[in-house]
Amino acid sequence: MDMHDLTRELSLKNDSKIIMLVSDGIGGCALEPGGPTELEAANTPNLDTLAREGSCGLSIPVQPGITPGSGPGHLGLFGYDPLKYQIGRGALEATGIGFQLQPKDVAVRCNFCTVDDQGNITDRRAGRISTEEAAPLVEKLNNIKLDGAEVFVQPVKEYRFVLVLRAAGLGGSVADTDPQKTGVPPLDPKPLGERSNSTAVLAKQFFEKACEVLKGEPKANALTMRGFSPRPSLPTYEEVYKLKAGAIAVYPMYKGLASLVGMDLLGEAKTLSEQIDVLEQNWNDYDFFFIHFKYTDSTGEDGNFEAKAKRIEELDAIIPRIRSLDPTVLTVTGDHSTPALMKSHSWHPVPTLIHAPHARVDRCQSFGENEAAIGQLGTFEARFLMPMLLGHAGRLNKFGA
């Protein structure tokens, strides 16, 4: 029995408000044995109070030892088994730039490349042209017309862009055209199943028209395509939890992930303070709010322990504004760890707290990795956070008599 079968059956509506505050990559590591992690080093009086008054634990994003990207990291937090719901590379890339995929779409991650007179690739990344150089080329490609399908081409960064084909009945199983080496031409887009024949035909047409458009460009005169994928089919928060949910994020990737599970995208905030403005403005209209804070991840990726601790303190300072709204359930967590020590995402479980009237108060005196290890939530898979939040919000009926 899938967990969502259970929450579909047991969930009920009430007046509770749930806030999920995701501090991206918040989990960290000590720089030396006996030392504090970034979170433990930061001065966080407000998070510590939440920890003292609530329950803490450690969240495993996917499975022990597995380091997630942002996609599976957030799907887990949203309660969607990241191993069951895998988002194709193209769809994730489109989502990451805020492209709202429709059910009829197939998204493709593309790279500009350089080919010689014979059409053989001489540079798989087109000399790593800059975002600025790529922009006008992407715009030209976006004007390409195909028979029987709408075409959207959007820039990502440098030599990378996204192609979306929109037409009824397009399958998403087409082989990558990147030969992964130079001296040969890009491969033909080959359907990997009958349902994807027309997708492959459209992709081939797009490739040919694009090469015409790009003819004469010194570096970006061709392209390769990877990760053909349809819009992932995820049941919505309304369907599986009976929650009207809103997302308050700054970056396109997190807006995209939230919209895939049916959250409304709220506001146009650029700062944490503006995000809380948006929260206040929408407080009466939603049951559930996802608030995404990016900078604990980016400072971790930079390997800047001090800067990450400072960003955690910035997050801490906003907590009183959140608490003044008196949410029924407030959880603070992360989609994964990003230890400055490693300068990358990691598999380490993520400190997580739940603050609610019926949270079982534990012995955790502060919010941190090692305190959380003795907390009442134990060490749990992230996908179980949502049913725990629903339980704490009184939004789940008893299972069985």
Next chain:
Amino acid sequence: MDMHDLTRELSLKNDSKIIMLVSDGIGGCALEPGGPTELEAANTPNLDTLAREGSCGLSIPVQPGITPGSGPGHLGLFGYDPLKYQIGRGALEATGIGFQLQPKDVAVRCNFCTVDDQGNITDRRAGRISTEEAAPLVEKLNNIKLDGAEVFVQPVKEYRFVLVLRAAGLGGSVADTDPQKTGVPPLDPKPLGERSNSTAVLAKQFFEKACEVLKGEPKANALTMRGFSPRPSLPTYEEVYKLKAGAIAVYPMYKGLASLVGMDLLGEAKTLSEQIDVLEQNWNDYDFFFIHFKYTDSTGEDGNFEAKAKRIEELDAIIPRIRSLDPTVLTVTGDHSTPALMKSHSWHPVPTLIHAPHARVDRCQSFGENEAAIGQLGTFEARFLMPMLLGHAGRLNKFGA
């Protein structure tokens, strides 16, 4: 691979004795941050000694955040995945009054109702007639004869009763006849699959004969039927664990649940002390004993923190008599939490201890929610308790060479 496939293959018989002492709803919550739970507040020198000498942990009854009823709560403790083995409403109700369902039975939960001259329902609960008023009516219904099936009608409480139809080949999929509103007649029992055609025909016959019998009654002159269900098909303790198991419970529901997994029902104890008498009397004849103590749940449901702590002390006081039998493995746990704070079952994990010669002694100095959070059993799904008990009893062979 199902856990029972593993225990079927690995389990062996030896002379060990296992006692599972279930204190219903024992898990609780502090009334305020920093305060003790009911179990932590109670003076429990004997349980604390068990905790000091054994291993502790926290048991998740079904899944994180899910609040179980008594049925799934106990199935989990017995090692049966409560999501896989779901007991229908009628079967659970019959079990709850101690009716020993047979493989050919279909059980139905019935309500007396009041209908007017046209047969339309005017009161779905027959004016909530008392248990005493209902008793003679139930007895009359119990005398109804149907062609091709045995009929059993047993009282539950007030306007509620159980109907059991016994005949070969009866399917259990029949729609409820309660229209969930007044002003309309009870619905016909409609089969939801071909195998249940004869069940529906018998139910319709029963309804008609019952209405004749009840004709002229001022309040209870008709009935509705809900939760048609066959006896759940559970493998027995003997089959999956090679354990000869006995249950020592006071209340019918727990006797019923134990008998569904093949435990013998031992004695007629009415008090905890009498339950231990029964344990002593049957000590030589069984491998496994399930002892159920109800009052930590009922006091929790009453919201009476002090009374629940007192009941825990009552349980504690009986431990020396249990230990004097020198069981190989003694576990103390609960089927779920019932915090007095919430006056209801809850999702909070349940403090659990295992006392055995080879239990890994941990740092837990007393039996309680927060000590258990640092114990060697960790936070685990209740369905894994049984293999842990078998392991501690030396009753599981090594898996693989």
